[in-house]
Amino acid sequence: MKKKIASIGEFGLIDILRSKTSCSSDVIKGIGDDTAVVKMSSKKRLLLTTDMLVEGVHFTKDSSPKAIGYKAVCCSVSDIAAMGGIPKHAVISFGVAPSIKLDFILKIHQGMKTAAKRFGVNIVGGDTVRSENNVINVALTGEVNADKAVYRDGAKVGDKVFVTGRLGNSLNSGWHLRFMPRVAESQYLVNKYKISSMIDISDGLVPDLDHILKGSKVGAILYEKNVPLRKDANIEKAYYDGEDFELLFTVSPKEAKKILSQKKYIFYHIGEIVRESIGLLSVDVEGEEREIKMKKGFVHF
Template sequence: MKLYRLGENELIQWVTRQIRTDRSVVRGIGDDCAVLRGTGRNLQLFACDMLVEGVHFRRRDPAGAVGWKALAVNVSDIAAMGGLPRHAVVSLGLPRQIPVSFVDGLYRGLCRCAKRYGVNLVGGDTVRAAQVVIDVAILGEVEKGRVVYRAGARVGDTLLVTGRLGGSLRSGRHLRFSPRVREARALTAQARLHAMMDLSDGLRQDLPRICQASGVGAVLEVTKIPRHAGCSIAQALTDGEDFELLIAAAGRDADRLLPWAKRNLPCGLHRIGTVVAAKPHSVVTLVAPKGTKIPSSLAGFQHF
């Protein structure tokens, strides 16, 4: 069987079943970051994200923006757990004929993002490759009482999302987005969030991941999804690469967070749905006022 027939979710599930870890691992494969027991009061977060030319960026994109994105997608994984990014290592696969100016730009972008988010770039590897490949691994930390997993959403919870969705690739926003570290920290300081993740593959693919991890279903009010200008509901659901936060919180906490966010979160916070009991064949139900057009086949981006 060829890999693309298996799909990314199945690949991850199948890998996860094969792996055993020891007691120092609080959470292994399957969340935005691995969670490791530290020696102090904090937990350690560990994750990696690989960008490939032609998939996540194009050679003609500004190298600085590509470098920024390579670290920012990892910082976003730390944000999704409620943590603070600390250290990163960078592996670069580079064609021999690539101009040094491209590599220079790449590092400037990496450094700019590192400085903005307080990340130490502490190591790396550079190897020859047919296409530009950038893999960043990141370490972060989070207080034991403030870590937020994908699993933890409860029936009756309100679903919230930061910022606006849709059109990230087309507009170039995917190359210059701001990971929601400050926003996640502010939210976990205000309330005990039940579940959180960052939206990389689009709501239509990512929301079922929270549902599956939590053993719940969801009702999504599609007209409530905050959209970027010019984006349809379908685009907001499926475009991906928004790197906004998807959150499940108790209804009373959401009621308190929404007005608080109006004053304190410039990116905005929106109620988009409700967590319901799991159903056997439909994890997420889309609802909309009569007359709203929703394409029948909504599917997000699959890597394979």
């Protein structure tokens, strides 16, 4: 194994690690969804997720420490929402340089507490270590009823594709530091409708939709005129920017009709699920179809 990580890529690395990991039978979903899913009882599932933020990659010395703390917790909350779950308990670790000011850490902690309070999360422990670059890790649990858990592999041909909000230009607009994880929307959806697959958009609409397509062994058509854009975004930014933290989900045509006629939340119908052999197509405002290449959204390696 002399290959460098850069030549394998983030998802390639995950695939290799997954192939070398085996779990006991109470693990319903191991590596490869928004969170792991473990059987707690016949009716309850425990969700587990962890997220690392690294200075220079996810934030800079100039970022607001409160915003960093808020984001660190909310990224994990968003993953719990993507499974249809409710966030519960967090353990939070800091790797910091000895030169860092206490005030900076306390402000990060304040941001974390704001997010924790908003989403009903208890911060119950963690670890602190010395590190050259500042690093924050949030591990979060959640709960979901067995029959409400939503995975990436349930999309069926004919299903409609939806998103919960506007996409693109998350970095320049500052949305990536103050987004609202869609826990309420997720709860509303899983409690009222049958959601066939779901994921949160962290890497970008196209790369995250690709996880659903690969997991479900299907293709999709996106209608550009239906994709809701954030201010100063265009369709390319909506497809690839990432860090929108909106939910991307699929439902049967029957459920789609019901969702479109409810008034509580706005859900945007942006496409259809088609046969796997069709791949991923995008229809522009003139009705022209083009094939979407799997250009990466946010690339870690």
